[in-house]
Amino acid sequence: MISLWDYPDFDAHESVSFFRDEAAGLTAIIAVHSTHLGPAAGGTRLWHYADKGDAVTDALRLSRGMSFKNAMAGLPLGGGKSVILADPGVDKTPALLAAFGRAVDSLGGRYITAEDVGMTDQDMLAIRQETRHVSGLPVGEAAAGGNPGPLTALGVYLGIKEAIARALGKSSAAGVHVAIQGVGSVGGGVARLLAADGARLTLADVDQARAGALARELGADLAAADDILGIEADVLSPCALGAILDEAGIDRLQVPIVAGAANNQLKTPADGDRLTARGILYAPDYVINAGGIINVALEYLGQGDRAEVEARIAQIPERLEAIWAEASQTREAASAVADRMAMRLIGRG
CATH class of the missing domain: 3.40.50.720 (NAD(P)-binding Rossmann-like Domain)
Structure with a gap:
């Protein structure tokens, strides 16, 4: 059986946490690659993985990518990513989202989540009921945040x-x-x-x-x-x-x-x-x-409005x-x- 350290995409990750809540139907991984520049920020991907090892690989690769993305975008954030392993044909439920929110909260602010593939800003609202370490929430038209x-x-x-x-x-x-x-x-x-x-x-x-x-x-x-x-x-x-x-x-x-x-x-x-x-x-x-993470990062950090987001995206x-x-x-x-x-x-x- 392959150990986590033997995965080709393990790159001195600070932590990789596995979560299972059978009652809520949650199986998830949260990978924190680096907090050198600040708390690790990166979205949550909900996906069906035929091989659970592919979910680990995804979390490792994506979290490392977020470290690089946030750094290159000039954001005071590290890199992390989470994946929720979805069963085919099973919808997201309030219980699953709540359980995932508790998982995020258990890391004490070292990881900040937002939406990625399979997730929406409405899902972030549900997760927000369990943790404040979430961004990408619905916002007004001129504000930073919302769907990235x-x-x-x-x-x-x-x-x-x-x-x-x-x-x-x-x-x-x-x-x-x-x-x-x-x-x-x-x-x-x-x-x-x-x-x-x-x-x-x-x-x-x-x-x-x-x-x-x-x-x-x-x-x-x-x-x-x-x-x-x-x-x-x-x-x-x-x-x-x-x-x-x-x-x-x-x-x-x-x-x-x-x-x-x-x-x-x-x-x-x-x-x-x-x-x-x-x-x-x-x-x-x-x-x-990097446009999406710039948007949700400025929302979370409270550092500007939509005009500021677009000005930073214009630097790409x-x-x-x-x-x-x-x-x-x-x-x-x-x-x-x-x-x-x-x-x-x-x-x-």
């Missing part, structure tokens, strides 16, 4: 435009062909922003009905979820789940740019080198997709450009440069 999806989408959109300028020499997304994998809250938001600029879109999602509806709304093309990696386009924007960029996936790419919202897009660090070897400009995921292209400039100078993968910068910021460089 649209703010994540805004940052990704701005990052894609910066990548287009650097790799294609174009000042706008008009006429640029962007293939988007995953059109949920974030991917759908990215698609709408790009469509407003006149970009040509190809959309794919495991929920074909959702992708089809958005394609009709925006006048976009539609591709099967299994085919989107091989689409010939200007930009591939992965906005679904991670680990899609492995050796086989990268071999299929027919794009000069990869820039999207999905966490942990690279299956291994070597895959960043593979992208570089193929001349593909890569936007490190935890830099380009500058961070990407600094990474790309150094990568070009040192002939390294952009992912390696970003990792090195983030490691220094969390005191591990």
Whole structure:
């Protein structure tokens, strides 16, 4: 039996906590990677894992990514993540959410949660009944906080435009062909922003009905979820789940740019080198997709309104450009440069 320390993605995590409440139907993991800069912040993902070991891997990878994301975004927060192991066909219940809130509270503020895949701002309200260490709550229109999806989408959109300028020499997304994998809250938001600029879109999602509806709304093309990696386009924007960029996936790419919202897009660090070897400009995921955490962090910290959130998100292209400039100078993968910068910021460089 593999021990936690033997997982390839265990990276000196400060703590990994397992929670089980049989009466409430809760099985959850909360991973705290680093509190060097402040309490560990990161959302809760509710997902069905066919293999429970995959849930551990997800928690480890995602929490490390949050350490890097928060550090690179200039937030006084560490990195953590939680996953709730969902049974197929079983809905979230008030009892499950309450039990998870108690789990978060038991860590005494070392971990702050918010919504991620499978969770909503209304779920955060339910969790808030059991702990104050939660953000992403429903808020007024001009306030920081609430559903982080649209703010994540805004940052990704701005990052894609910066990548287009650097790799294609174009000042706008008009006429640029962007293939988007995953059109949920974030991917759908990215698609709408790009469509407003006149970009040509190809959309794919495991929920074909959702992708089809958005394609009709925006006048976009539609591709099967299994085919989107091989689409010939200007930009591939992965906005679904991670680990899609492995050796086989990268071999299929027919794009000069990869820039999207999905966490942990690279299956291994070597895959960043593979992208570089193929001349593909890569936007490190935890830099380009930081809009959502900026939003919920400023809500939790009480440091500004929606205008302040958007001003900070507007700095994402500058961070990407600094990474790309150094990568070009040192002939390294952009992912390696970003990792090195983030490691220094969390005191591990």
